Amino acid sequence: MRLASNEPSGHAPIGEVDVAVVGGGLSGLATAARLQTSGRSTVVLEAHSFPGGCSGYFRRKGFAFDVGATTLVDFEPGGVGGEFLDSIGMSHPPGDLLPGYQAWLPDRIVTLHRDPNRWHPERLRSLGDSQAHRDFWALLDKLADAFWDASRKGISLPLRSPGHALAAARILPPQHWPLGRHLFSTMGDALRRHGLRDDKALVGLLSMLIEDTVHATVDDAPLINAALGITIRGAGLTRAHGGMSGFMQALTAHYEATGGRFARNCEVQAIRGGKGNFGLETTKGTFRADQVVAAIPISITARIAPEAVTKRLDRFIKRDADRMGGALVMFLGVPEAEVSDHEWTHHQVLVDYDQPLGLGNNMFISVSAAGDLASAPAGHRAVMISTHCDLDMWEQLERSQYQSLKSSISDRMAQIARRVYPRLATNPVVFEMATPRTFERFARRPNGAVGGVRQTLRNTNLFAVPHEIGVDGFHLVGDSTWPGLGTVACTLGSRIVAGNVLKSPATATRTAKAGVPA
Numbered sequence: 001m002r003l004a005s006n007e008p009s010g011h012a013p014i015g016e017v018d019v020a021v022v023g024g025g026l027s028g029l030a031t032a033a034r035l036q037t038s039g040r041s042t043v044v045l046e047a048h049s050f051p052g053g054c055s056g057y058f059r060r061k062g063f064a065f066d067v068g069a070t071t072l073v074d075f076e077p078g079g080v081g082g083e084f085l086d087s088i089g090m091s092h093p094p095g096d097l098l099p100g101y102q103a104w105l106p107d108r109i110v111t112l113h114r115d116p117n118r119w120h121p122e123r124l125r126s127l128g129d130s131q132a133h134r135d136f137w138a139l140l141d142k143l144a145d146a147f148w149d150a151s152r153k154g155i156s157l158p159l160r161s162p163g164h165a166l167a168a169a170r171i172l173p174p175q176h177w178p179l180g181r182h183l184f185s186t187m188g189d190a191l192r193r194h195g196l197r198d199d200k201a202l203v204g205l206l207s208m209l210i211e212d213t214v215h216a217t218v219d220d221a222p223l224i225n226a227a228l229g230i231t232i233r234g235a236g237l238t239r240a241h242g243g244m245s246g247f248m249q250a251l252t253a254h255y256e257a258t259g260g261r262f263a264r265n266c267e268v269q270a271i272r273g274g275k276g277n278f279g280l281e282t283t284k285g286t287f288r289a290d291q292v293v294a295a296i297p298i299s300i301t302a303r304i305a306p307e308a309v310t311k312r313l314d315r316f317i318k319r320d321a322d323r324m325g326g327a328l329v330m331f332l333g334v335p336e337a338e339v340s341d342h343e344w345t346h347h348q349v350l351v352d353y354d355q356p357l358g359l360g361n362n363m364f365i366s367v368s369a370a371g372d373l374a375s376a377p378a379g380h381r382a383v384m385i386s387t388h389c390d391l392d393m394w395e396q397l398e399r400s401q402y403q404s405l406k407s408s409i410s411d412r413m414a415q416i417a418r419r420v421y422p423r424l425a426t427n428p429v430v431f432e433m434a435t436p437r438t439f440e441r442f443a444r445r446p447n448g449a450v451g452g453v454r455q456t457l458r459n460t461n462l463f464a465v466p467h468e469i470g471v472d473g474f475h476l477v478g479d480s481t482w483p484g485l486g487t488v489a490c491t492l493g494s495r496i497v498a499g500n501v502l503k504s505p506a507t508a509t510r511t512a513k514a515g516v517p518a
């Protein structure tokens with residue numbers, strides 16, 4: 001049902017700001033924090049009672065669990081996230097930079113070192129040392145170096161005007177321009193060109209890493225995105241103390257200390273009007289804003305935004321309707337002895353090279369660090385285990401069918417995880433699981449779809465959902481827009497969108513009402 005007309009409603013506003021940001025996930029909070037630091041008055045309107053969305057958290061029996069994301073990517077000094085923290089004047093929250101993690105393939109264990117001097121010999125030792133392997137890795141290294149560098153400099157896609165193309169050409173040094181041709185090939189193409197498409201261990205490892213970062217198979221995944229995705233640990237994976245609870249609370253507190261307003265339990269139901277006079281109707285009342293940033297999945301934006309926005313989003317929503325996926329996440333609060341078998345706190349497990357990924361075949365295990373008392377009580381650890389799933393298997397289930405499916409899959413996931421930690425979940429204090437229904441309810445993800453679209457050559461980069469869709473004063477950010485899913489992508493998006501908002505001078509600097517209801 002369409003909720004919005006193009007006229008602002010007549011209700012007296014309860015808050016007036018330069019920029020209203022819809023959605024208090026990482027994308028929304030990061031964009032708002034940048035704008036607030038740059039002198040614009042902002043409000044973040046969040047439907048849930050906690051910030052974070054898919055990078056959010058919840059507490060149970062003294063444990064803090066990460067709802068989705070467990071690691072911040074490229075948040076070190078000089079990285080995309082590091083630039084963000086510096087630009088808003090926030091000190092780097094305490095946390096652990098992971099030295100890497102272990103990939104448990106069906107027939108071998110590969111240590112994914114962060115340090116390239118350790119990773120380069122490890123990949124040849126564990127996955128093959130032929131000239132083809134060396135040439136293949138050299139290509140991936142070249143692409144990753146060039147495009148991580150471009151990301152850190154704030155490159156923006158898709159190219160929508162000659163000005164955009166010029167800006168991208170300035171960011172990518174001329175010696176890297178020939179790499180642009182790889183925009184048109186997939187990881188599968190690159191593997192075939194090197195005669196490695198049938199190399200089970202190599203393809204198995206790449207498939208896991210690509211599914212988690214590009215949300216696609218090796219044959220569908222755009223090569224450049226895949227090269228970036230499989231090198232995220234080189235860019236740096238940080239787990240904040242207290243996980244996302246530690247990070248998101250610190251970010252929200254910093255944002256509020258700079259004058260921003262984080263309005264909780266404040267679902268936006270309709271957005272009317274246009275630049276200079278948007279009216280956002282929420283469950284708490286109406287806000288007025290000169291500009292709007294929609295930091296929510298585009299299918300929600302299309303439902304609540306002015307008609308001009310909806311019309312422009314329609315073709316993207318139709319195009320990607322069958323390219324959405326879900327996640328299952330187990331939350332375990334366990335005695336320390338159940339996870340004391342390894343010094344590595346993060347692992348990824350593949351059960352079978354020949355079965356499709358998901359439902360336990362490709363699981364990411366994240367364990368809170370020893371001594372991180374913000375994540376778990378003394379003598380205990382918080383464990384999050386995630387795997388992908390299709391959405392349709394969770395639809396139209398009776399309550400008992402839902403519970404029984406959930407319980408059989410959680411038992412299977414615990415069983416698989418015992419390859420890494422043989423005593424895991426034998427005596428848990430907390431044992432819970434999130435399904436697409438959970439993500440729909442608590443993170444407001446339509447149908448529980450997470451992780452943006454499953455990326456292909458036809459829906460990303462040059463064809464991605466842009467941040468600007470041609471409606472003045474209305475901007476999009478978040479993991480359904482370019483460059484896609486993940487904390488690094490969302491943070492890069494926030495930089496680009498904050499820059500776009502700031503191109504328009506504040507028409508009348510408004511002051512957010514101090515008393516936005518909590």
Ligand SMILES: Cc1cc2nc3c(=O)[nH]c(=O)nc-3n(C[C@H](O)[C@H](O)[C@H](O)COP(=O)(O)OP(=O)(O)OC[C@H]3O[C@@H](n4cnc5c(N)ncnc54)[C@H](O)[C@@H]3O)c2cc1C
Nearest residue numbers: 023025026027047053054068069070071268478479486487
């Ligand atoms: C299981 C899982 C594991 C992951 N692991 C990692 C990882 O380790 N590292 C990593 O970098 N990335 C990871 N990701 C990806 C990452 O979590 C997401 O890409 C990112 O958090 C998306 O942020 P967002 O702000 O774009 O969207 P969201 O997190 O979805 O935020 C949108 C917010 O908008 C709110 N909202 C929706 N509708 C309305 C409305 N009408 N009015 C007001 N508010 C509304 C929602 O409540 C939500 O808080 C993971 C994702 C999942 C699901």
